[in-house]
Amino acid sequence: MSANASFTRDREARVATLLLAGLAFLLVLLIAVPLWSLLSKSVQNSNGQFVGLANFARYISTPALVASLWNSIWVSSLVALIVVPLAFLYAYALTRSRMPGRGLFMAVAMTPLFAPSLLSAISLIYIFGNQGFLKSWLFGASIYGPVGIVLAEAVYCFPHALMIMVTALRLADGRLYEVAEALGTSKSRVFFTVTLPGARYGLISAIFVVFTLVITDFGIPKVIGGQFNVLATDAYKQIVGQQNFEMGAVVGLILLMPAIFAFFVDRQVQKKQVALLSARAVPYEPKPNGKRDFALLAFCLVIGGLLIGMLGMAIWASFIRYWPYNLTFTLNNYNFANFDPQGWGAYLTSLKMAGLTAIFGTTIVFFGAYLVEKTKPAPALRGFVHFLAMLPMAVPGLVLGLGYVFFVNAPWNPLGIFYGTLTVLVANTVAHFYTVAHITAVTQLKQIDAEFESVSASLKVPFWVTFRRVTVPISLPAVLDIAVYLFVNALTTVSAVIFLYGPGTKLASIAIVHMDEMGAVAAAAAMATCIVFTAMAVKLLHLALDRVVFARFQAWRKR
């Protein structure tokens, strides 16, 4: 279109295009190139020669590997089917009821985020394992296998789904509900005609987020999967067990499929999504309703209790001398120098890494989502950036981490000076957790009136001023959510960084894996407990901050 090409006088469009190009370049560097570095190996032999689809042919002719594909798919679907409705109801209780202790329940639901995924698997072994005190509850079934994977993954994914649902439900137009009430619409009809459609985009996102989280996670199947093979453990076996990067890349490529599918579904859904929060919308404030609130409270108590129980189990274990034979209390497990040469150093490194990830990640993600969602120029570029942003969700940490090794450590790469440094760990972690943060930001931005940018343009106010003066202040709760999400994940991430840490940059989460492997499960639980409490403190700070933000700077939300 010539009209666009000759469009040279528009400084704003040029700035937006430039920023988008910069963002695209950054994401290519952070996500696409590392991924390509590993996946290109899927069509090579071990000497780096091109062999076409020979590796894929070998994959398909290996029945055990194909069985893993099927296992991965049904387990991931099952977890999504279990988790998303639960998360929706829980989020509904948090945002649409006057149930007491909503803040507390939010914090409780976030607890699985506060520890590495394998902690829930460790706790499950303590509870339902062959020595577990509730072993009989499984009626003879073994926790090692699909049962354990589904349970542990459900716990692990719950907060991820919940975050999306809460964001989707938080900003609702109160008038819609008043209208419905005035029309004498029954509660269930309001739910199906107003609440559910409003959260539809979030629901679909949540399903795909959970599905891909499960299909790409290897920590849980590794610890509790027993003989039940899934794609992620296959990738681990190929890469770590046999140093067969080529077959690992094949499995990695197969793991990418659901993400690409998710991306196209997401695009379709997005087209139908319209802004829910215009200036004339009135924030929804639920009215007390004893019966509803009591039922939701009971539900949240059960779910929250389960989540706390999982965590409590691990914390208790961290104070035990030798489970299950010597249950005396000890603090020795917290003297990390006995188990790991870095001692508490790994913990401090993790704090630094998480802090930097939160700061840079949130800035890049939110501003990037704004550029994608709210600016007009270069639609192809915006689509490309959005695609890159959706990609990491599907990439197993192990695959991304190895991709970073191949890319950053390539002899020709000037970025090699960062190898093994905190910079690479931060970059990798931002990339690894980009998608959920991006979805949160986009969901938030979609709920802001699309005409704000048009009005600004008419007033000759550039979009970056409106971003600063209006968009960010309106979105502060979501921005804080993203920052905390990134911080906590950076504290707990394992699989992506296990190949990347260097001398002096070993992280607490890696120390946990090492201690667990050497049998110091209690010390691993102790380190995990430290991480959990740190993350919880950050979350409490977040809640306090949220309250201040709402009370002082967001007076406009109250009618």
Next chain:
Amino acid sequence: MKQGWLAGVAMGLVLAMGWSSAADAQGRTRVTVYTALENDQLQPFKQAIEADVPDVEISWVRDSTGVITSRFLAEKENPRADVVLGLAATSLLLFEKMNLLEEYKPAGADALKPAYRDTSGPYTWTGMDAFLAVVCFNTAEAAKEKVSAPTSWMDLTKPEFKGKIVMPHPASSGTGYLKVAAWLQIMGEQAGWAYMDKLHENIAVYTHSGSAPCVQAAKGERMVGIGFDMRGAREKTQGAPIDLILPKEGAGWDMEATAIVKGTKNLAAAKKVADWVATKKANELYGRYYALVAHPDVKSAPPNYPADAEAKMAKNDFGWMAENRERILAEWTKRYDSKAAPR
């Protein structure tokens, strides 16, 4: 706004670099060492090396054998390690085959037992200590179920062990492969596979980690863990009710070894570290953790270690192990891995 953002990024990069590149103030050469030594061994090893080789500072990158081997191979275009120390010899053989190791024979290498020396082609690696496959047997759980202790590999195929044995998955774990390769060498290929067919009936789970079987046995999660000696000994020392059994047919073993990485920028310092590895003093340090060490004059007996281990070491041809690895794993996967049903 924009400018502030960019400045923030720049500042962050500078900070991150500052944190990571804290230079050594004392002018010592920092040697990056990739290792699979146990976590608790790293500090004593570092202190010992730095005491004996004063102008060297050891900087560890430690992970499990599989991870550190993968990482080393992933970095082969641009190696980051100067020295590999305390990694399974099978991994080092793989590196040697790919021409990733520097040819160097440490000063005292000739004084070591012959099995611990590189004998094929250019001299690249030097053995430090050996570890054996053992059966970790939980006596507390056995007493509950009135099962008597096995004394041989064959005993493990008895029906009373059905669903009670764990061993490492050979495709996930180097020690898992070690055991499979040992059975095939001890019993011969045909009998070896026949044995594993029967053993498979009793296996509860093939674990992804080589350490896990003895840990699970120690915690009573399983009755029998086919693991390796020092992990079992360690659990026992901590109070686990387990016995370490060396089956009478003999046990597979591997050794931990050291080599200099080809292309290292700190070759002189790396050579000094390699020299240290072959000293008697270093071997005395190994002896605190391992029963079998390279130096003939060092006698060691770590606590709770099975007796007469050296006698139980089966014949083990590392070259054969490396050459046949792919074939054996493919066969193993075909026979046992597709049976995905958990037990």
Next chain:
Amino acid sequence: MPNHAAMTSEAPRAPERSFLSIRSLTKSFGPFQALKSIDLEIGEGEFVCFLGPSGCGKTTLLRAIAGLDRQTGGSIMLRGKDVSNAPPSQRDFGIVFQSYALFPNLTVADNVGYGLVNQKKPRDMIIARVSELLALVGLPDQASKYPAQLSGGQQQRVALARALATSPGLLLLDEPLSALDARVRLRLREEIRALQRRLGVTTIMVTHDQEEALSMAERIVVMNHGVIEQVGTPEEVYARPATAFVADFVGRMTFLSGVMEGATLVRVGDQALRVAEAPGFSAGQKVELGLRPEAVRLVEGAGENRLSMRITELEYLGSFVRATLEGEGASPLTLLADLPFNVMQDRAYAPGQAVIAELPASALRIFSART
């Protein structure tokens, strides 16, 4: 559709000085053509309404004028300057949306002053201008409130003040009243009109409400399916619709299908109706006759264009009553007739009653038959 050309000839008060000039403007969304070669001139100080059903392209045209959505082809001249490719910030307009698009986190004063702050005007000047504008829109004491604390009508006044703050040469209103309740809508209609007259700012308003367009605009641009059907004053558009679509969309009109019999005679069913003029139509051609309900008169005695009919329904609409009339014979006609209230009271018409309806030749509009 015939008669695009009619619009220029039909505009008697053609703008003396063209303020906004649109030539051959097109806009496509993929295969869909939202605007098909639009030509339009708007004079300085004019109040113009774009009127049409939803999807007719009126908002697309407005957004193209604003530069918010770029056209596919054609040109836009503003004060003789080609702005076809200029970004919105260089086009000198203020805009008000149906959704108000007020920044919810800023006070009313900050919203109104939003564009002024960016112009780096001195603080006290901004404050003075903001209170002037708030007084102008009748909200002098709401400066420190947040949008959510105001009623819909008040919010739209704030949006109007914000759009006017930078004294733009062009004011664009995109269905500004559609979200408001009727009473507020009526009041705001007058206020906007009065404000526009006072400030003399050239204004384009998009609306789908013909009553709104008729009561506010100096000229109406009626659009359908991406083309302009007619441009004219409210009177012209109402009394002399250029096309059947305009006649149907603006005000009520009864359509009767017929065939030309002579130069000014049309056969409708078994009746022959005289029309005042039928330029360009020839005998045998299928046509449609349009008649406003208020043009129908109930009379006594037979005559030209007088039909015997029966009242089938009466609908009370305040100042008048709308009667549905049905003719006799094999293919009876159906007509709407608006009867002034006083006439109703005098004659006491009731459903079922037989009447004679006169269809004045001067009030019958003739259109080519719609396919």
